[in-house]
Amino acid sequence: MIRTNIDIQHLNSFGLPCLAAGFCQVGSLQALTSICEDAGFKHSQRLILGGGSNVVLAGDFPGLVVQPDWHGxxxxxxxxxxxxxxxxxxxxxxxxxxxxxxxxxxxxxxxxxxxxxxxxxxxxxxxxxxxxxxxxxxxxxxxxxxxxxxxxxxxxxxxxxxxxxxxxxxxxxxxxxxxxxxxxxxxxxxxxxxxxxxxxxxxxxxxxxxxxxxxxxxxxxxxxxLPDPEVLGNAGSFFKNPIVSTNTVDAIRALHPDMPHWATGNKIKLSAAWLIEQCGWKGHRKGPVGVHRDHALVLVHYGNGSGRQLLELADCIKQDVFEQFGIDLQPEPKIIQN
Ligand SMILES: Cc1cc2nc3c(=O)[nH]c(=O)nc-3n(C[C@H](O)[C@H](O)[C@H](O)COP(=O)(O)OP(=O)(O)OC[C@H]3O[C@@H](n4cnc5c(N)ncnc54)[C@H](O)[C@@H]3O)c2cc1C
The missing domain is CATH 3.30.465.10 (Uridine Diphospho-n-acetylenolpyruvylglucosamine Reductase; domain 3)
Incomplete structure (x- = not known):
């Protein structure tokens, strides 16, 4: 039931290359039990994968990828x-x-x-x-x-x-x-x-x-x-909109009075897209990866790149936003790296 050395590039919406040491689809507790007891993968790392539209695969996966098979x-x-x-x-x-x-x-x-x-x-x-x-x-x-x-x-x-x-x-x-x-x-x-x-x-x-x-x-x-992942690899919004205190907003708005913001409870939500755009990243391409030309929040993979290159780009963006606004952007997709 477990297949080994499986290419899962087509199973993630970024289209990032990744070889999974083990891969299986399971649809019952009984099947899961036998998989979890498999001698080859008993103690290995596991990744539960659905449609793959919110993961960044930053390299080959040395463990077992488990794809659920529950329908109805x-x-x-x-x-x-x-x-x-x-x-x-x-x-x-x-x-x-x-x-x-x-x-x-x-x-x-x-x-x-x-x-x-x-x-x-x-x-x-x-x-x-x-x-x-x-x-x-x-x-x-x-x-x-x-x-x-x-x-x-x-x-x-x-x-x-x-x-x-x-x-x-x-x-x-x-x-x-x-x-x-x-x-x-x-x-x-x-x-x-x-x-x-x-x-x-x-x-x-x-x-x-x-x-x-x-x-x-x-x-x-x-x-x-939004770009269609079938045409241009992406995972939708790459960063969450930051939620910050009113003091933080006041400090930024003193320099940027036009900054968009929304109340959420007793905190304020900022637009991660606006922060990224202010730092000049919208439409910027770095080799096989980049920031979508119409959406500063959507990182894209043009093909023949790697998860590491995508994460390097994300780090540069994060660093710039932090230096300019003091805001620490958090990624939305699950980053899978070893
Ligand atoms: C073009 C585009 C637009 C998007 N727009 C939105 C949007 O508007 N709003 C939004 O919220 N999201 C959006 N997303 C992100 C994504 O669609 C969602 O997060 C979606 O729920 C991911 O589902 P998936 O099956 O592809 O999950 P995967 O990418 O396979 O997995 C995502 C995470 O969930 C875990 N996981 C998946 N299935 C299971 C399971 N059965 N049991 C336990 N863990 C599991 C994985 O381990 C991983 O950590 C967008 C993505 C794209 C590509």
Whole structure:
């Protein structure tokens, strides 16, 4: 069941070269148990890989890459107001969104066209267009690969926050998410506040949009704005938007009064893209890697480069932003290096 020396370049959206010492797809506790006891890989490092759209593979992987193989989307409970839906970790996220809006359910429309699989959605609490996974999640099931025991966490226990959750903690490194459960509404209010959404609906003469209309518009906007990883390797936003104190913002705004910023709780969120652009990195190319010409937040791989070259570029950007603004940018994708 474990294949050795497998090229996984086509399994990551950056298209970075990587040879995995071991690779397997597993869809049951029984299969996982035999894999975890395999003499060749029992004590080796493990990497759980979904759609590969949020990882930076910085070289060959000397351990075992485990790709979950849990499928199925089904309604497990419902009442007059809501439906509870479960999805296997290996279902493509966008497929779940499309399925839900085709049923007329509210809740996932703003999260349309985010690449990747359902099992990774809780990791960084995926979010876009004013919505987050945590808005609809009721529970997440996982298997701890160290103990081979099955668990389920309620949404509260998942500790969701901006682009993070309990699943990102080092203690959860060997937790393999097998499925997610979401509560969707039969009726609801659509969030059309994000720039461009209401305008595009209007241009299409849609007066009373349904969730499917919003998902279609957001998909179209995203396709216009973001590079397609099939054409140009990328992982979407490379850095998180920094969340800082009001004192920090005041200090920067004294020199840069036009700096965009948003209140979030009692802190302030800054635009990582704006900070990077101010440092002159937008559109900058360094050999086989670079910063997208339209999106300062999207690092790209033009081909024939390596994860190390990408990380060197990210480090230069980080350093410049720190020197100019005193802000320490944090990467959004998981960096896999040995
Ligand atoms: C063009 C583009 C646009 C994007 N836009 C957005 C956006 O708008 N919002 C947003 O939040 N993200 C965005 N992303 C990032 C990415 O789509 C999400 O983070 C997505 O959830 C990653 O899913 P994946 O299956 O590809 O995960 P992978 O890249 O395979 O893995 C990501 C992390 O999750 C872990 N993981 C994956 N599956 C499991 C599992 N079953 N159990 C345990 N751990 C697991 C991996 O070990 C890794 O640490 C974008 C990416 C691209 C390429």
């Amino acid at each position: 989307i089904q309604i497990i409970d419902q009442d007059s107001q809501s439906v509870t839906v479960s999805a296997g970790a290996s279902e493509v996220w966008h497929k779940l969104v499309i399925w839900s809006v085709e049923q007329g359910y509210y809740g996932l429309e703003n999260l349309a066209a985010i690449p990747g699989w359902c099992g990774a959605a809780p990791m960084q609490n995926i979010g876009a267009y004013g919505a987050e996974f945590s808005d609809v999640c009721t529970s997440v099931s996982y298997i701890d690969l160290d103990t081979l025991s099955q668990h389920s966490l309620t949404s509260d226990q998942c500790q969701f926050d901006y682009r993070t959750s309990i699943f990102k903690k080092p203690t959860a490194q060997n937790w393999l998410v097998t499925g997610i459960t979401l509560r969707l509404q039969r009726q609801g209010n659509l969030n059309l506040d994000y720039p461009g959404v209401a305008e595009m609906l209007q241009r299409q003469n849609i007066q009373q949009p349904a969730p499917a209309d919003v998902a279609a518009v957001i998909t179209a906007i995203r396709q216009q704005k």
